[in-house]
Amino acid sequence: MDPEMFLEVANQVTKLKMFPYFDIAHAVLCCLHVREDLGANTHPFSRRHPLTTWICCIFEIFAGGMLASLFLGEPVLSPLKSNQHLLLYTAVWYVIFYCPFDAGYKISKFLPVKLTFSVLKEIYRVKKVYDGVTHSLKIYPSGYLIALIIGTIKGNGAGFCKIFERLLRGVWTPGAIEILQPSFPTKACIAASLIFLLDKKTEFISAPHSLLYFGIVVFFVYFKISSILLGIHD
Amino acid sequence: MDPEMFLEVANQVTKLKMFPYFDIAHAVLCCLHVREDLGANTHPFSRRHPLTTWICCIFEIFAGGMLASLFLGEPVLSPLKSNQHLLLYTAVWYVIFYCPFDAGYKISKFLPVKLTFSVLKEIYRVKKVYDGVTHSLKIYPSGYLIALIIGTIKGNGAGFCKIFERLLRGVWTPGAIEILQPSFPTKACIAASLIFLLDKKTEFISAPHSLLYFGIVVFFVYFKISSILLGIHD
Amino acid sequence: MDPEMFLEVANQVTKLKMFPYFDIAHAVLCCLHVREDLGANTHPFSRRHPLTTWICCIFEIFAGGMLASLFLGEPVLSPLKSNQHLLLYTAVWYVIFYCPFDAGYKISKFLPVKLTFSVLKEIYRVKKVYDGVTHSLKIYPSGYLIALIIGTIKGNGAGFCKIFERLLRGVWTPGAIEILQPSFPTKACIAASLIFLLDKKTEFISAPHSLLYFGIVVFFVYFKISSILLGIHD
Numbered sequence: 055m056d057p058e059m060f061l062e063v064a065n066q067v068t069k070l071k072m073f074p075y076f077d078i079a080h081a082v083l084c085c086l087h088v089r090e091d092l093g094a095n096t097h098p099f100s101r102r103h104p105l106t107t108w109i110c111c112i113f114e115i116f117a118g119g120m121l122a123s124l125f126l127g128e129p130v131l132s133p134l135k136s137n138q139h140l141l142l143y144t145a146v147w148y149v150i151f152y153c154p155f156d157a158g159y160k161i162s163k164f165l166p167v168k169l170t171f172s173v174l175k176e177i178y179r180v181k182k183v184y185d186g187v188t189h190s191l192k193i194y195p196s197g198y199l200i201a202l203i204i205g206t207i208k209g210n211g212a213g214f215c216k217i218f219e220r221l222l223r224g225v226w227t228p229g230a231i232e233i234l235q236p237s238f239p240t241k242a243c244i245a246a247s248l249i250f251l252l253d254k255k256t257e258f259i260s261a262p263h264s265l266l267y268f269g270i271v272v273f274f275v276y277f278k279i280s281s282i283l284l285g286i287h288d
Numbered sequence: 289m290d291p292e293m294f295l296e297v298a299n300q301v302t303k304l305k306m307f308p309y310f311d312i313a314h315a316v317l318c319c320l321h322v323r324e325d326l327g328a329n330t331h332p333f334s335r336r337h338p339l340t341t342w343i344c345c346i347f348e349i350f351a352g353g354m355l356a357s358l359f360l361g362e363p364v365l366s367p368l369k370s371n372q373h374l375l376l377y378t379a380v381w382y383v384i385f386y387c388p389f390d391a392g393y394k395i396s397k398f399l400p401v402k403l404t405f406s407v408l409k410e411i412y413r414v415k416k417v418y419d420g421v422t423h424s425l426k427i428y429p430s431g432y433l434i435a436l437i438i439g440t441i442k443g444n445g446a447g448f449c450k451i452f453e454r455l456l457r458g459v460w461t462p463g464a465i466e467i468l469q470p471s472f473p474t475k476a477c478i479a480a481s482l483i484f485l486l487d488k489k490t491e492f493i494s495a496p497h498s499l500l501y502f503g504i505v506v507f508f509v510y511f512k513i514s515s516i517l518l519g520i521h522d
Numbered sequence: 523m524d525p526e527m528f529l530e531v532a533n534q535v536t537k538l539k540m541f542p543y544f545d546i547a548h549a550v551l552c553c554l555h556v557r558e559d560l561g562a563n564t565h566p567f568s569r570r571h572p573l574t575t576w577i578c579c580i581f582e583i584f585a586g587g588m589l590a591s592l593f594l595g596e597p598v599l600s601p602l603k604s605n606q607h608l609l610l611y612t613a614v615w616y617v618i619f620y621c622p623f624d625a626g627y628k629i630s631k632f633l634p635v636k637l638t639f640s641v642l643k644e645i646y647r648v649k650k651v652y653d654g655v656t657h658s659l660k661i662y663p664s665g666y667l668i669a670l671i672i673g674t675i676k677g678n679g680a681g682f683c684k685i686f687e688r689l690l691r692g693v694w695t696p697g698a699i700e701i702l703q704p705s706f707p708t709k710a711c712i713a714a715s716l717i718f719l720l721d722k723k724t725e726f727i728s729a730p731h732s733l734l735y736f737g738i739v740v741f742f743v744y745f746k747i748s749s750i751l752l753g754i755h756d
């Protein structure tokens with residue numbers, strides 16, 4: 055691949071449109087996560103408490119945005135304002151939990167499908183981290199720690215809200231708090247936030263922005279694929 | 289009752305002034321609720337921890353308003369700004385918990401009195417749901433889910449904050465979360481919010497607003513009276 | 523001491539610059555508090571989870587400011603915007619937890635040193651209570667309860683956030699909630715907030731402001747010294 059074409063690809067990646075494919079991938083993986091957290095209890099629980107599973111899925115999907123809003127003094131519910139997204143996510147929730155023959159769940163667990171969704175989600179994650187850092191720096195231009203926190207939370211909100219998502223289902227697991235045992239995505243989001251911050255606020259990083267962004271995307275995608283193929287769980 | 293007079297009554301109901309009678313009814317029932325949640329422990333606990341019982345009562349009384357403020361990015365404590373209301377609620381708290389001969393508690397548990405307060409509270413509840421939906425739609429004109437959440441929370445805030453109110457007393461009951469086992473008032477508030485939303489945003493409901501509002505009031509009051517008289521507890 | 527000189531001293535106390543000595547004293551005591559809460563577990567825990575200890579210390583140091591921001595609808599993370607303070611606090615955290623020979627911890631536990639830091643912290647505490655009451659009254663001029671709450675929280679934020687700071691370490695102790703068993707600093711902060719409120723909003727207190735402020739400082743410092751020397755723990 056000649057350098058110019060490479061730069062062109064990198065440039066395209068920074069401008070990818072997220073709706074609807076990346077949103078679907080994110081939602082599918084969040085719903086799968088909620089469902090697998092229910093474990094063997096999934097079938098009876100999801101039949102008896104459909105409202106609860108829906109609220110848990112919506113909460114997990116929007117966790118990063120809602121937590122970031124709380125931390126920045128914006129309305130906590132503002133991420134829920136798009137009806138188009140809500141309809142899409144409700145459809146995903148229905149397919150994952152209540153599809154006839156459990157087809158939705160089985161298909162999304164099929165390795166090539168799961169791999170595709172995971173790759174899309176990682177690309178989306180980098181965008182969220184970047185948007186979080188940028189948004190935070192607009193509000194607090196020299197609030198470096200705030201930018202790191204917001205970038206990390208936007209990138210892995212579900213991880214930080216896991217114990218609260220469980221609380222919505224009546225399950226309280228204080229020992230599972232993310233800060234105590236940060237998962238790989240959390241550490242990767244901290245690193246990515248730091249790199250974006252250095253790029254924005256210092257001259258240490260001389261690479262063009264799109265290359266840097268693309269490099270982080272490649273890193274996130276590479277480690278996600280490895281961890282799925284090698285069966286590593288964080 | 290001829291239709292015109294009926295419409296007139298409905299119209300009056302939508303314009304009822306809430307202060308002070310409806311506020312008293314709401315406060316009395318909230319304080320009773322806190323007290324009964326203490327169970328057999330009430331007497332020693334309320335004597336040793338008067339500040340805690342006061343904070344719990346005030347928190348439960350304002351729960352809906354504070355939670356809605358948090359969700360809409362408004363100051364969480366703003367519902368506490370009226371000193372007139374606070375004085376009234378403090379008087380109610382005192383009467384329910386510390387009245388000589390426990391007269392306040394006994395009178396408010398006397399069936400006709402409790403029934404009256406309950407009816408007033410249900411009328412107030414409908415107003416809170418309506419105000420919540422309206423206020424939310426002013427901020428997010430197409431945020432339908434946000435309007436439903438705010439309407440429901442304003443209508444039954446105490447239900448959603450129950451586990452946090454208990455936490456203020458050092459008691460943690462994650463399994464009692466409202467979302468998992470929505471009580472009747474929660475379900476009724478969701479339905480009422482939905483009806484108000486449909487009335488505001490669609491043409492499905494052709495009935496005049498005051499009739500719709502009155503209908504919901506009648507429904508809420510009817511079910512409350514039934515549940516008290518038949519001894520049904522949600 | 524002649525009265526004029528006394529008033530002059532009082533006046534100076536109200537205008538003390540807090541950065542950096544008072545901030546250091548506050549941070550040292552917060553870090554000590556986190557460390558002692560870890561108990562016998564300190565050494566292994568702090569080696570395995572340095573990020574967690576840092577987050578806990580920073581959270582405890584800023585607890586009052588963050589909680590007050592949440593309650594007043596301001597960005598929760600805004601107290602973190604000063605990089606100068608964050609660097610200072612990070613240095614304090616490092617010295618208390620990871621200093622060679624544990625020198626930082628041992629020195630700060632040495633009675634004259636601890637006493638000095640405690641005196642500085644109490645002076646700082648009065649300033650925080652005063653600033654909290656003033657700030658709150660600017661937003662809600664007649665929100666007396668709000669001013670009391672904000673003053674108390676700014677003065678003893680760490681106390682109110684203790685159970686959440688523990689949650690960050692995976693430890694959940696709902697029974698240790700501050701409201702149920704208010705510590706001496708909490709009660710003193712409530713009293714100080716009330717006095718500042720009376721001074722601002724009524725004519726009951728005719729003493730000049732600087733004398734009143736100085737009196738509260740003396741009271742706070744006197745009781746802190748007594749409690750340390752007499753070994754009283756709240």
Ligand SMILES: [Mg+2]
Pocket residue numbers: 253254256257258259260261
């Ligand atoms: Mg650069």
Ligand SMILES: [Mg+2]
Pocket residue numbers: 486487488490491492493494495
């Ligand atoms: Mg209509």
Ligand SMILES: [Mg+2]
Pocket residue numbers: 720721722724725726727728729
């Ligand atoms: Mg005065």
